Amino acid sequence: xMNKQADQDLFRPVDPAYYDDxxxxxxxxxxxxxxxxxxxxxxxxxxxxxxxxxxxxxxxxGPMMAPYGGSEQxxxxxxxxxxxxxxxGTDDLGRDVWVRTWLGARVSLTIGIAAxxxxxxxxxxxxxxxxxxxxxxxxxxxxxxxxxxxxxxxxGIPYLLLVILLMVxxxxxxxxxxxxLSVTGWVGMARIVRGQILQLKSNEYxxxxxxxxxxxxxxxxxxxxxxxxxxxxxxxTFTIPSAIFAESFLSFIGLGVQAPLASWGTMxxxxxxxxxxxxxxxxxxxxxxxSLTMFAFNxxxxxxxxxxxxxxxx
Amino acid sequence: xxxxxxVENLGVNFxxxxxxxxxVRNVSFHVDKGEIVAIVGESGSGKSVTVQxxxxxxxxxxxxxxxxxxxxxxxxxxxxSKKQLKKVNGSKMSxxxxxxxxxxxxxxxxxxxxxxxxxVHKNLSKAEARKKAIEMIKLVGIPNAEERYDQYPHEFSGGxxxxxxxxxxxxxxxxxxxxxxxxxxxxxxxxAQVLELMKDLKTKINTAIILITHDLGVVAETAERVIVMxxxxxxxxxxxxxxFNNPKHPYTWGLxxxxxxxxTSSEKQRLIPIEGTPPDLFSPPIGCPFAxxxxxxxxxxxxxxxxxxxxxEGHTAKCWLNDPRSLGAEEILELRGRGRxxxxxTN
Amino acid sequence: xxxxxxxxxMLLTIxxxxxxxxxxxxxxxxDPFATDADVYPEDVLQNLRAAYNLDKPVPVQYFLxxxxxxxxxxxxxxxSDTRTVNSIIGSGFVASATVGxxxxxxxxxxxxLLGIVAALNHNKAIDYVSMVIAIIGISIPNxxxxxxxxxxxxxxxxxxxxxxxxxxxxxxxxALALSTTPLAIVARYTRSSMLDVLNQNYMKTAxxxxxxxxxxxxxxxxxxxxxxxxxxxxxxxxxxxxxxxVIEKIFAIPGIGRYFVDSIFNRDYPVIMGTxxxxxxxxxxxxxxxxxxxxxxxxxxxxxSKEG
Numbered sequence: 001x002m003n004k005q006a007d008q009d010l011f012r013p014v015d016p017a018y019y020d021d022x023x024x025x026x027x028x029x030x031x032x033x034x035x036x037x038x039x040x041x042x043x044x045x046x047x048x049x050x051x052x053x054x055x056x057x058x059x060x061x062g063p064m065m066a067p068y069g070g071s072e073q074x075x076x077x078x079x080x081x082x083x084x085x086x087x088x089g090t091d092d093l094g095r096d097v098w099v100r101t102w103l104g105a106r107v108s109l110t111i112g113i114a115a116x117x118x119x120x121x122x123x124x125x126x127x128x129x130x131x132x133x134x135x136x137x138x139x140x141x142x143x144x145x146x147x148x149x150x151x152x153x154x155x156g157i158p159y160l161l162l163v164i165l166l167m168v169x170x171x172x173x174x175x176x177x178x179x180x181l182s183v184t185g186w187v188g189m190a191r192i193v194r195g196q197i198l199q200l201k202s203n204e205y206x207x208x209x210x211x212x213x214x215x216x217x218x219x220x221x222x223x224x225x226x227x228x229x230x231x232x233x234x235x236x237t238f239t240i241p242s243a244i245f246a247e248s249f250l251s252f253i254g255l256g257v258q259a260p261l262a263s264w265g266t267m268x269x270x271x272x273x274x275x276x277x278x279x280x281x282x283x284x285x286x287x288x289x290x291s292l293t294m295f296a297f298n299x300x301x302x303x304x305x306x307x308x309x310x311x312x313x314x
Numbered sequence: 315x316x317x318x319x320x321v322e323n324l325g326v327n328f329x330x331x332x333x334x335x336x337x338v339r340n341v342s343f344h345v346d347k348g349e350i351v352a353i354v355g356e357s358g359s360g361k362s363v364t365v366q367x368x369x370x371x372x373x374x375x376x377x378x379x380x381x382x383x384x385x386x387x388x389x390x391x392x393x394x395s396k397k398q399l400k401k402v403n404g405s406k407m408s409x410x411x412x413x414x415x416x417x418x419x420x421x422x423x424x425x426x427x428x429x430x431x432x433x434v435h436k437n438l439s440k441a442e443a444r445k446k447a448i449e450m451i452k453l454v455g456i457p458n459a460e461e462r463y464d465q466y467p468h469e470f471s472g473g474x475x476x477x478x479x480x481x482x483x484x485x486x487x488x489x490x491x492x493x494x495x496x497x498x499x500x501x502x503x504x505x506a507q508v509l510e511l512m513k514d515l516k517t518k519i520n521t522a523i524i525l526i527t528h529d530l531g532v533v534a535e536t537a538e539r540v541i542v543m544x545x546x547x548x549x550x551x552x553x554x555x556x557x558f559n560n561p562k563h564p565y566t567w568g569l570x571x572x573x574x575x576x577x578t579s580s581e582k583q584r585l586i587p588i589e590g591t592p593p594d595l596f597s598p599p600i601g602c603p604f605a606x607x608x609x610x611x612x613x614x615x616x617x618x619x620x621x622x623x624x625x626x627e628g629h630t631a632k633c634w635l636n637d638p639r640s641l642g643a644e645e646i647l648e649l650r651g652r653g654r655x656x657x658x659x660t661n
Numbered sequence: 662x663x664x665x666x667x668x669x670x671m672l673l674t675i676x677x678x679x680x681x682x683x684x685x686x687x688x689x690x691x692d693p694f695a696t697d698a699d700v701y702p703e704d705v706l707q708n709l710r711a712a713y714n715l716d717k718p719v720p721v722q723y724f725l726x727x728x729x730x731x732x733x734x735x736x737x738x739x740x741s742d743t744r745t746v747n748s749i750i751g752s753g754f755v756a757s758a759t760v761g762x763x764x765x766x767x768x769x770x771x772x773x774l775l776g777i778v779a780a781l782n783h784n785k786a787i788d789y790v791s792m793v794i795a796i797i798g799i800s801i802p803n804x805x806x807x808x809x810x811x812x813x814x815x816x817x818x819x820x821x822x823x824x825x826x827x828x829x830x831x832x833x834x835x836a837l838a839l840s841t842t843p844l845a846i847v848a849r850y851t852r853s854s855m856l857d858v859l860n861q862n863y864m865k866t867a868x869x870x871x872x873x874x875x876x877x878x879x880x881x882x883x884x885x886x887x888x889x890x891x892x893x894x895x896x897x898x899x900x901x902x903x904x905x906x907v908i909e910k911i912f913a914i915p916g917i918g919r920y921f922v923d924s925i926f927n928r929d930y931p932v933i934m935g936t937x938x939x940x941x942x943x944x945x946x947x948x949x950x951x952x953x954x955x956x957x958x959x960x961x962x963x964x965x966s967k968e969g
Contacts, residue, residue, distance in 0.1 A: 009613060010612070010613050010614040010618075010639075011612050011613070011614055011634070011637070011639055011640045011641060012612060012613050012649075013610070013611065013612050013613075013641075013646045013649045014605070014611045014612055014613050014615065014616055044793075044796075153674065153677055157674075157677075157678055157681070157941065158899045158902065158903065158940065158941065158944055159899070160899075160903040161902075161903070161937055161940060161941070162681075164925065165681075165682060165685045165933070165937060166685065168685075168925055168928070168933060169685055169686070169688050241800075245802055248802060248804075249802065249804070249903070249907065252804050252907055253906060253907060253910070253922050253925065254922075254925070254926055255925065268804060268805060269804075271808075272808060272911065280812070283805070283808055283809075287801075287802075287805035287809075290802055290805060291797075291800045291801045291802070291805060292800070294799065294800035294801075294802075295796060295797060295800035298796050298799055298800060299796055302796065369869055371865060371868055371869055396874075399871075400871040400872070400873065401871065402871065403868070403869055403870065403871030404869060404870035404871030404872070405871060408869060408870070409866075409869040411862055411865065411866060411869075413862055416861060416862040416863065417862040417863055417865070417866045418863055418866065419863040419866070419867070419881050419885065420863070420885065420960075420961060421884055421885055421888070421959065421960060421961075422880070422881070422884075430870065430872065430876075430880075431870050431871075431872075434870070434871065434872055434873070434876070435871065466960040466961065468960070468961050479866070482866070482870065483869075
C-alpha cells in the first residue's frame with residue numbers, strides 16, 4: 001500500500017510552471033561586458049595598459065622629479081654615469097638624461113597620439129563616405145571610385161619616403177611632423193573603415209533598418225559606428241606606435257624635432273657616436289622607452305583584437 | 315560475428331572558460347556490417363561529437379574522454395596509438411563532412427586529394443593511384459572524370475564536391491562510412507541524388523554507414539536503424555519501422571511532428587516545433603534532460619534519470635512513461651491541464 | 662589582358678610619384694644655391710642655375726625632368742657635381758642589395774618557421790614565448806637594436822667587425838638588425854594565417870583520411886597558410902628599404918640608403934629626387950611581381966579574371 005502511494009507521487013505529472021524559476025537555460029553576457037572581461041583576463045593586454053599608464057604618468061611628472069631643466073648644461077659634469085644625482089646619467093653637454101628622456105616622452109607621445117587621431121578622423125570621414133556611397137546609384141559609385149583611386153595611389157607610395165620628402169621641404173618642428181605623418185597616414189584607416197561599412201551594409205539588419213525608413217544619420221550612429229568601433233580601436237592601438245616609430249626614425253636621421261627640443265629619436269641619434277666609448281646610458285634609456293612604449297601599445301592592441309574577435313573567444 | 319562497431323558507455327566533456335560541458339553522456343550503440351544506422355537529433359545533441367570521437371578526430375584538449383570503449387572489429391580504438399589509428403582512418407573507416415564547400419583543400423587538385431588516400435593506405439604508385447582515383451570519380455557519377463581529376467575544388471559545384479568527398483571516403487572500400495549531415499548544405503534535389511548515390515554505393519561496396527542527420531525524412535528513405543539523441547544522450551533507439559510506427563519517447567514524438575507531411579499538403583498544415591531550447595550542458599538536470607520541454611513530465615522525470623526501457627527486441631526508450639507504474643500519456647496531458655491533444659504520432 | 666592593365670597602373674603610379682616628387686621640390690623657397698649666394702659671384706650662380714635648368718619656367722623644368730626620367734637619366738648631384746645620381750645608385754646598389762636581400766631571406770624563412778611552430782603549439786608555452794618574442798621584436802626599432810648588436814658582438818665579444826663594408830662578415834650584423842622587425846611581423850602574420858588554416862574543415866578531412874601528421878601539416882596546412890603571407894612581402898620590402906637608411910648610416914655601409922640620408926642632410930635635391938623615384942620604381946615592380954606570382958600560385962585566382 002505504502003509503495004503504491006509513493007509510486008503515485010512519483011508519477012504525478014509535474015506542474016508546467018515547475019521549471020520557470022529554475023536556471024535550466026544559461027543567461028548570456030552582453031557583448032560589451034564579455035569584451036571588458038576578456039581584456040582584463042588577457043595578461044598581455046593588462047601589461048600593456050599598465051605600462052602605458054606608467055609611461056604617461058612619468059612623462060607628466062618625470063621632469064619635475066629632478067632639479068634640472070631639460071636644456072640646462074653643466075660642462076663640469078659631462079657624460080656622467082647614472083648615479084643618485086643623475087638617475088639616467090648625463091650627456092656630453094652635462095644635461096640630465098632622466099629629465100630629457102621624459103621631456104622626449106612628451107614630444108613622442110604627443111606626436112604619436114595627435115597623428116593617430118588625425119589619421120582616424122580623416123580616415124573615418126573618407127572611408128565612411130566612400131563605403132556609404134558605394135552602391136548608391138551612379139553618382140554614389142563615382143564618389144566612391146574617385147576616393148578609392150586616391151587612396152590606392154597614396155597607398156602605393158612608400159609611407160616614410162613621402163614623409164621624408166615632406167620633411168625635407170617643410171620647416172622642422174612638432175607641428176610639421178604631425179602634418180607630414182597625417183598626409184598619408186589616414187589611408188590605412190580609410191581602407192579599413194570602408195571595408196567594414198561595406199561588409200555591414202550587406203547585413204540584413206541594416207537593410208531592414210533602411211527599408212523601415214530609419215534616417216541615414218541614425219543608421220550611421222546607431223548601427224554602423226558602434227559595429228566598426230572595435231576594429232577602429234584596435235587599429236588605433238597599432239597606428240599610435242607606428243607614428244611614434246616614424247617620429248623617432250625621422251629624428252634619428254636628422255629630420256625630426258630640432259635642438260634644443262629633445263625626442264627619443266634625437267637622443268638616440270646623439271648617442272650613436274659615443275656608444276663605442278661606453279656611454280651606454282645615453283642610448284639605452286631613450287631606446288628602452290621607445291621600445292617599451294611600442295611594446296605597450298602593441299600588447300594592448302593584440303589583447304583587444306583577441307577579445308573583440310568572436311572567433312578567438314572561447 | 316556480424317558486429318562491426320560497438321560503442322560502450324562513451325562520455326565526452328569539453329573544457330571551456332565557463333566550466334566543463336558534458337557533451338556526450340553514457341552513449342552506447344552498435345553498428346553491424348553493411349547496415350545503415352541513422353543518428354538523429356537537433357544541433358548540440360552530441361551526434362557529431364560522438365562520431366568524431368569514434369574516429370579519434372576530436373581535439374584533446376579541449377575535449378576530455380572520460381569513459382567508454384570504441385570497439386571496431388573487436389579492437390578498442392581508444393587504446394590505439396595515434397599512428398595505429400591513422401591506419402584505420404581513411405582506409406577501414408572514413409568520414410564525409412557536412413559542408414562540401416569547405417571540406418576540400420582549396421589549393422590541391424581534386425584528383426590528388428583522392429589519390430593521396432590510396433598512396434598512403436594502399437601503397438599504390440602515383441600512376442596506379444591516379445588510375446584508381448579516376449575510377450572513383452566515375453563511380454560517384456562525376457562526368458568527364460579524367461578532366462575533373464586535374465581541377466580544383468572551386469571549379470566544382472556543391473553537389474559535385476560532395477560526390478568528390480564521398481569518392482575520397484570510399485576510395486579504400488572502408489568497412490564503415492560515417493556521414494555527418496552530408497546533405498544539409500545542399501539543394502533539395504541534389505540532396506536526393508547524393509543520398510541515392512550513398513545507398514547505391516553501399517550495396518556495391520558493402521560498407522556500413524552511420525548517417526547523422528536532423529532530418530527524419532532522410533532517415534525514412536535511407537536508414538535501417540535509428541538512434542535518437544538529445545542533450546548528449548541516447549533517448550530512443552529502434553528499427554526505422556518502429557520509430558515511425560511505434561515511437562516511445564516524447565522527444566521522438568516531437569521530432570516526428572516537426573516533419574512536413576506532403577500527403578496532407580492540400581490543407582494548410584502547420585509544422586509543430588518542439589518548444590523551448592536544449593538544456594545547458596554545463597550543469598544538466600539531474601533527471602531527464604528533456605523534462606523541461608516535455609508536455610508529459612512527471613515528478614520522477616525531474617528527479618531521476620530514466621533507465622533504458624526495453625520496448626521490443628532492439629527497441630529501447632529512455633522515458634518514464636514506459637514504466638508500468640506510469641499513467642498513460644493522454645491522462646497526463648489532461649492532468650497537466652493543457653488538454654491539447656497530441657497529434658497522432660503515427661502519421 | 663590583366664597583365665597589360667596592371668602594367669598601365671604601374672606606369673601611372675610611377676608617373677604620379679615622379680610628379681609629386683617634382684612638385685614637392687618646387688615648394689622649397691628660393692633655390693638650392695640660395696645659401697651659396699655669398700660664396701660665388703652672381704655669374705657663376707647664373708651658370709649653375711642654367712646647368713640645372715633652374716632658370717627656365719617651371720613647366721619647362723617639369724618637361725625636361727620627365728624627359729630625363731624616360732631616358733633613365735636621374736640627374737647630377739649638386740654637392741659633388743662630378744657624380745650623377747645613376748652612378749651613386751650604381752655604386753651603392755651591391756651593398757644595399759646584399760644587406761637587404763639577406764635580411765629579407767632571414768625575415769621570411771625564420772618568420773614563417775616561428776609562426777608555424779607557434780601555431781602548431783597553439784596556447785602552449787612555445788606559442789606564448791614565440792609571440793612575446795615577436796612583440797618585442799616589433800617594439801625595438803632597428804636603430805636602437807643595431808648599436809646594441811655592435812656593442813655586444815663587435816665590441817664586447819669581438820666576433821664581428823664593428824662597421825664598414827668588405828667581407829661577408831660585414832653583412833651579418835646589419836642584416837640581423839634589419840631583419841628583426843620584419844621577422845617578427847612575418848611570424849605573427851604566419852601564425853594567425855596558420856591558425857586560421859588549422860581550423861578549416863579541410864584539415865579535419867585530412868585527419869579523417871588518416872594521413873601522417875607530417876603530410877597534413879606540410880601539404881594541407883603550410884601550403885594554404887603561406888599563400889596570404891606572400892602578399893605581405895610588399896610591405897616587408899618597404900620596411901626594409903626605409904630600414905636601410907638608418908642601418909647603412911649606423912654601420913657606415915656605402916649603400917644607396919646612406920647616400921640618400923646624406924643627400925637629405927646636404928639638401929642635395931637632385932639626389933633626393935632621383936633616389937626617391939628609383940625606390941618607387943623598384944617597389945612598384947616588386948609589388949607587381951608579387952601580385953603576378955600570387956595569381957600563379959593560388960589556383961583560385963586566374964590571370965584572366967577581373968581584378969579583385
